[in-house]
Amino acid sequence: MGARCVSYEKADWYTDIALVDDPHAYFDYLRAQGPVVRLPHRGAVAVVGYEEVVQVSLDTEHFSEINGVTGGMVDLPFVPEGDDIGDELEAHRSKIAFADQIVCEQGTRHANLRSILSRLFTPSRLKQLQPRLAATAEGLIDEFHGDGQVDIVRQYGGPYGALVISDLLGLSEATRARFRKLLEGAIPVPMDATHEEMMKNPLVPVGKELFGLIARRRIAGHPLMRPFRTLLAREDILGELAKATYPDGSKPSLVDVTGLAAFLFGAGQDTTNRLLANGFKVITTRPDIQTELRRDPARIPDFVEELLRYDGSVKSAGRLCRKTTTLGGVEIKAGTPILMSHMAANRDPARFPDPSRFDMDRPRIKEHLAFGRGAHTCIGAPLARREVAVSIERLLARMGEIRLSEEHHGPESARRFDYEPTYVLRALKSLHLEFDPL
Numbered sequence: 001m002g003a004r005c006v007s008y009e010k011a012d013w014y015t016d017i018a019l020v021d022d023p024h025a026y027f028d029y030l031r032a033q034g035p036v037v038r039l040p041h042r043g044a045v046a047v048v049g050y051e052e053v054v055q056v057s058l059d060t061e062h063f064s065e066i067n068g069v070t071g072g073m074v075d076l077p078f079v080p081e082g083d084d085i086g087d088e089l090e091a092h093r094s095k096i097a098f099a100d101q102i103v104c105e106q107g108t109r110h111a112n113l114r115s116i117l118s119r120l121f122t123p124s125r126l127k128q129l130q131p132r133l134a135a136t137a138e139g140l141i142d143e144f145h146g147d148g149q150v151d152i153v154r155q156y157g158g159p160y161g162a163l164v165i166s167d168l169l170g171l172s173e174a175t176r177a178r179f180r181k182l183l184e185g186a187i188p189v190p191m192d193a194t195h196e197e198m199m200k201n202p203l204v205p206v207g208k209e210l211f212g213l214i215a216r217r218r219i220a221g222h223p224l225m226r227p228f229r230t231l232l233a234r235e236d237i238l239g240e241l242a243k244a245t246y247p248d249g250s251k252p253s254l255v256d257v258t259g260l261a262a263f264l265f266g267a268g269q270d271t272t273n274r275l276l277a278n279g280f281k282v283i284t285t286r287p288d289i290q291t292e293l294r295r296d297p298a299r300i301p302d303f304v305e306e307l308l309r310y311d312g313s314v315k316s317a318g319r320l321c322r323k324t325t326t327l328g329g330v331e332i333k334a335g336t337p338i339l340m341s342h343m344a345a346n347r348d349p350a351r352f353p354d355p356s357r358f359d360m361d362r363p364r365i366k367e368h369l370a371f372g373r374g375a376h377t378c379i380g381a382p383l384a385r386r387e388v389a390v391s392i393e394r395l396l397a398r399m400g401e402i403r404l405s406e407e408h409h410g411p412e413s414a415r416r417f418d419y420e421p422t423y424v425l426r427a428l429k430s431l432h433l434e435f436d437p438l
């Protein structure tokens with residue numbers, strides 16, 4: 001674990017556990033200095049203003065997404081020199097951790113990968129999935145309903161996210177159940193994880209299994225395999241992904257298709273789980289809001305939008321300056337890691353008046369940046385919105401008068417909430433609720 005530190009002046013966003021409980025306060029401190037602020041560690045620069053986060057997200061000439069996953073922890077295999085490191089970055093891409101993930105790719109390669117995934121997120125696919133979203137919610141609620149209490153993170157949100165993405169990929173009941181077991185207790189990679197700990201990540205076995213399933217569907221198309229076709233071929237969603245081609249007609253590698261399918265679990269399970277938990281923290285600490293959502297469930301979509309702005313589940317993403325430039329009055333040299341914070345942008349008072357107030361009636365409520373902007377805007381956003389809205393609707397319908405457990409979170413005058421030690425996600429470790437079964 002990183003050292004505890006109380007001084008914001010010397011704090012390191014990437015290792016300081018003390019920043020985990022209240023990132024909003026730290027971002028307010030940074031924003032008070034300006035929308036773009038030099039940080040005391042790693043030569044990094046924080047971008048915390050709304051307009052500036054939009055600018056960085058759209059300006060692919062000056063900012064690279066190659067460190068989209070690792071942010072300021074990026075370990076460049078060369079020493080950046082001069083005012084343009086674009087060519088060098090590309091030449092070293094294979095040596096930069098996670099740079100082969102869709103969220104770190106750029107240009108045609110990124111567009112190609114995204115075109116494969118976009119097949120899963122068409123409006124008709126999402127419509128098809130809708131009844132499964134509600135049925136999965138009901139099934140999970142049945143498991144704890146009689147107890148009158150639940151940890152919404154472990155017993156609902158974790159398994160829900162894993163099951164929904166399994167359904168998105170059209171996985172069989174058996175695989176779906178296995179993936180649930182592997183992933184339901186997944187925690188975000190801790191700040192101080194070693195390489196070995198990262199490799200123990202449950203996404204590794206999930207990726208291996210997906211590789212096998214997709215490979216089988218690919219081999220089925222090979223002429224030599226004709227006699228075994230009926231055994232191997234599957235006319236399902238994974239089969240469609242296995243056969244998919246890029247817009248220019250070329251075929252993605254098996255590793256690329258598997259990587260994309262596995263990435264969905266990494267990007268879509270815990271983000272949705274923790275957003276839902278942040279939502280129930282609001283619902284249980286603001287009885288007026290709980291009453292209003294029960295009285296008028298049609299307000300749930302507005303609640304979800306304001307939740308994404310007010311306490312979304314992604315705190316920050318990484319960018320790297322590839323060409324020296326000036327942003328928000330600060331000169332940024334090529335090679336500088338950028339802490340680009342969607343969370344901070346969403347509480348920029350220049351864009352959202354009275355930003356720390358939860359207000360479902362805000363004008364232009366959907367203009368938050370919780371799903372990012374530009375080429376990498378979250379492709380799963382429409383699904384995530386539905387998942388969280390359906391969950392809140394079903395949970396409120398079956399759980400009367402939802403309260404925080406005092407045993408776990410303390411009395412009303414002194415609440416306690418524990419967050420996972422990660423610089424990426426706003427992730428409650430648990431949220432223990434009590435309720436009257438309905």
Ligand code: HEM
Binds near residue numbers: 263317342378383
């Ligand atoms: C509340 C839930 C979610 C939040 C807050 C969220 C947030 C984000 C953000 C901020 C980005 C952009 C990162 C960047 O620009 O560096 C992103 C990208 C992405 N998200 Fe989500 N996400 C959520 C749910 C999902 C779900 C459910 C899926 C899929 C099942 C998903 C799949 C992806 C993918 C594939 C990308 C990369 C897109 C690209 O690089 O073109 N996300 N997400």
